[in-house]
Amino acid sequence: MAEISTIARPYAVAAYKLAKEKKALAKWSEMLSFATAVVNDVNMQAYIQDPKVVSADLEAAFLKVCGDKLNEHGQNLIKVLVEYGRLSILPAITEAFEALKALEEGTLEAQIIASAKPSAAETKDLVKRLEAKFGKKIEATVSVDPEMIGGFKIIVGDTVIDASVKGQLQNLAYSLSA
Amino acid sequence: MQLSTSEISELIKSRLENFSTTAEARTQGTVISVTDGIVRIHGLSNVMAGEMIEFPGNTYGLALNLERDSVGAVVLGDYEHITEGDVCKCTGRILEVPVGPELIGRVVNALGQPIDGKGPVKTKLTDKIEKVAPGVIARKSVSQPVQTGLKSVDSMVPVGRGQRELIIGDRQTGKTAVAVDAIINQKGQNMTCIYVAIGQKASTIANVVRKLEENGAMAYTIVVAASASDSAALQFLAPYSGCTMGEYFRDRGEDALIVYDDLTKQAIAYRQISLLLRRPPGREAYPGDVFYIHSRLLERAARVNEEYVEKFTNGKVKGKTGSLTALPVIETAAGDVSAFVPTNVISITDGQIFLETDLFNAGIRPAINAGISVSRVGGAAQTKVIKKLGGGVRLALAQYRELAAFAQFASDLDEATRKQLDRGRMFTELMKQAQYAPLSVSNMAITLFAANKGYFDDVPTNKVLAVEGKLHGFIASKYKALADAIETSKDLSGDNEKALDAAIQDFKATTAY
Numbered sequence: 001m002a003e004i005s006t007i008a009r010p011y012a013v014a015a016y017k018l019a020k021e022k023k024a025l026a027k028w029s030e031m032l033s034f035a036t037a038v039v040n041d042v043n044m045q046a047y048i049q050d051p052k053v054v055s056a057d058l059e060a061a062f063l064k065v066c067g068d069k070l071n072e073h074g075q076n077l078i079k080v081l082v083e084y085g086r087l088s089i090l091p092a093i094t095e096a097f098e099a100l101k102a103l104e105e106g107t108l109e110a111q112i113i114a115s116a117k118p119s120a121a122e123t124k125d126l127v128k129r130l131e132a133k134f135g136k137k138i139e140a141t142v143s144v145d146p147e148m149i150g151g152f153k154i155i156v157g158d159t160v161i162d163a164s165v166k167g168q169l170q171n172l173a174y175s176l177s178a
Numbered sequence: 179m180q181l182s183t184s185e186i187s188e189l190i191k192s193r194l195e196n197f198s199t200t201a202e203a204r205t206q207g208t209v210i211s212v213t214d215g216i217v218r219i220h221g222l223s224n225v226m227a228g229e230m231i232e233f234p235g236n237t238y239g240l241a242l243n244l245e246r247d248s249v250g251a252v253v254l255g256d257y258e259h260i261t262e263g264d265v266c267k268c269t270g271r272i273l274e275v276p277v278g279p280e281l282i283g284r285v286v287n288a289l290g291q292p293i294d295g296k297g298p299v300k301t302k303l304t305d306k307i308e309k310v311a312p313g314v315i316a317r318k319s320v321s322q323p324v325q326t327g328l329k330s331v332d333s334m335v336p337v338g339r340g341q342r343e344l345i346i347g348d349r350q351t352g353k354t355a356v357a358v359d360a361i362i363n364q365k366g367q368n369m370t371c372i373y374v375a376i377g378q379k380a381s382t383i384a385n386v387v388r389k390l391e392e393n394g395a396m397a398y399t400i401v402v403a404a405s406a407s408d409s410a411a412l413q414f415l416a417p418y419s420g421c422t423m424g425e426y427f428r429d430r431g432e433d434a435l436i437v438y439d440d441l442t443k444q445a446i447a448y449r450q451i452s453l454l455l456r457r458p459p460g461r462e463a464y465p466g467d468v469f470y471i472h473s474r475l476l477e478r479a480a481r482v483n484e485e486y487v488e489k490f491t492n493g494k495v496k497g498k499t500g501s502l503t504a505l506p507v508i509e510t511a512a513g514d515v516s517a518f519v520p521t522n523v524i525s526i527t528d529g530q531i532f533l534e535t536d537l538f539n540a541g542i543r544p545a546i547n548a549g550i551s552v553s554r555v556g557g558a559a560q561t562k563v564i565k566k567l568g569g570g571v572r573l574a575l576a577q578y579r580e581l582a583a584f585a586q587f588a589s590d591l592d593e594a595t596r597k598q599l600d601r602g603r604m605f606t607e608l609m610k611q612a613q614y615a616p617l618s619v620s621n622m623a624i625t626l627f628a629a630n631k632g633y634f635d636d637v638p639t640n641k642v643l644a645v646e647g648k649l650h651g652f653i654a655s656k657y658k659a660l661a662d663a664i665e666t667s668k669d670l671s672g673d674n675e676k677a678l679d680a681a682i683q684d685f686k687a688t689t690a691y
Contacts, residue, residue, distance in 0.1 A: 003247075158224070160206045
């Protein structure tokens with residue numbers, strides 16, 4: 001994972017810089033997510049990993065599948081990836097690209113996992129507090145997990161704010177066994 | 179471990195009382211790979227170098243490599259239950275070990291947890307294992323002696339409180355024996371001892387602990403053990419843990435002695451960790467900072483001045499200096515002191531006690547090579563009486579070594595040369611000493627005095643040690659006041675010198691040998 005994201009970073013940075021220059025961030029985002037979906041397809045996976053397929057065939061096939069969804073620059077990215085045998089890391093490139101885009105836009109993705117579905121007002125309040133804490137715009141996705149027992153858990157990047165009953169019970173178990 | 183139910187309930191009660199239920203924001207990451215105790219973690223973007231990382235199953239790790247996309251950490255203890263995908267958290271703490279006088283008499287592991295089956299250690303304080311050594315301003319020069327009780331060490335390579343004296347030699351040359359004898363001799367010397375065993379067989383460690391117990395030395399000794407079966411991380415950390423426990427006494431105006439047995443094994447453990455972390459290998463495959471791991475450790479052995487102690491204790495302890503004396507041990511291969519780790523540690527320490535296989539096999543034990551063993555600062559700290567009387571020993575042995583080549587032509591040599599050879603032989607014999615039999619200052623003074631005055635010259639070489647023993651017994655029974663006077667004053671006044679001379683003449687006249 002770490003190795004893959006290290007390899008993917010220069011590609012993502014290059015794509016991001018080009019997209020910004022051409023003022024086509026949205027288009028690039030769309031292209032990358034589409035290409036990622038193609039790469040993630042089971043049949044395509046098998047085709048990419050097939051050692052008998054030569055790179056010229058792979059390139060042609062991939063571009064054909066994508067059709068007019070990719071513009072010239074997008075097609076060039078695919079060509080470069082095929083040439084270096086890195087087509088399989090495209091999902092990581094997309095991830096890194098989106099992270100760069102979010103950084104530029106000053107937004108952070110937050111995952112809110114609650115024991116019961118919070119009301120719209122509660123979510124709004126939570127997002128407002130998170131925005132104050134992180135100093136960035138928060139894009140929250142809310143999911144429900146009854147295993148939390150009570151309370152909620154928020155994941156923003158690497159930071160985890162665990163205010164769930166489950167987490168606190170776990171902490172209690174640790175402190176008793178230590 | 180026997181615990182009554184009420185104790186357990188109390189324990190739980192106090193934990194429940196202190197348990198905080200506030201939600202805290204913690205940085206977390208995911209384990210990518212686990213290889214021989216080295217864990218790679220994705221995430222943990224805010225981790226500090228040397229920070230403790232919490233793994234599932236109440237296991238902790240130490241962040242050592244902070245890279246762009248991953249963190250390399252070493253697991254402290256068992257790592258078999260950690261798997262790829264496990265979530266781990268930052269703790270925001272640097273590794274700490276318990277410190278305090280409660281540890282005395284105990285055997286603990288590198289994390290300060292007891293392993294001697296005597297129940298929990300009830301320490302009140304903990305302290306960081308990696309600390310910066312006291313600076314120039316806080317230090318005081320070494321001026322008080324550490325009596326090792328070994329004639330050859332105290333007379334030729336004296337060690338002072340706050341000094342770092344290396345014990346170096348091949349395997350099976352008595353390195354540990356010298357260190358353990360030094361610990362045993364600290365009884366009643368206001369010295370707390372710490373014996374750090376690194377990468378040794380558990381049976382060897384058990385033997386050392388038993389010997390310390392038999393000689394009553396565990397009453398003032400802490401043993402920190404990271405045996406050969408412990409993980410490399412613990413073997414690497416054990417010296418720093420022991421040092422932190424020793425610094426507790428140093429900073430409070432007391433004296434402590436720490437033995438690192440041995441630092442070669444620590445370097446090997448660190449090499450293993452470094453290679454698994456994929457740090458570039460250098461000479462002998464050691465990483466580039468192998469010098470630094472030893473220099474930062476040994477630099478913490480120091481004598482600190484009164485102001486430092488007063489400031490540290492907030493004025494509770496006034497007018498007292500503190501010291502931490504280090505006796506690091508290095509094992510050489512085939513006497514090669516120019517290997518990487520031995521040269522490093524020789525250059526860091528304030529002198530070395532060099533032990534040789536040839537001498538050991540020739541029956542000279544402790545097998546100290548008087549020619550290349552030195553003490554760079556100990557002379558200033560040597561006990562007055564030993565300093566006065568011990569000067570001749572080095573000289574006699576040096577002259578003996580020079581002439582030893584001619585020893586086979588005994589019949590053709592002139593009288594003066596023959597006499598010197600005889601004297602050298604006598605001194606060599608006299609420097610031998612049994613294990614676990616350290617000598618008091620007065621007995622050492624009596625031996626050296628008698629040897630300097632030539633009272634051993636007419637004793638057959640093979641009987642020198644027996645006569646020495648009889649002499650000590652004779653003076654202890656008949657001239658006790660004199661022996662006590664030397665012991666308490668640590669000096670030999672003119673009157674006492676005359677009295678001692680007369681006492682030895684009395685011994686020679688009345689005792690058969």
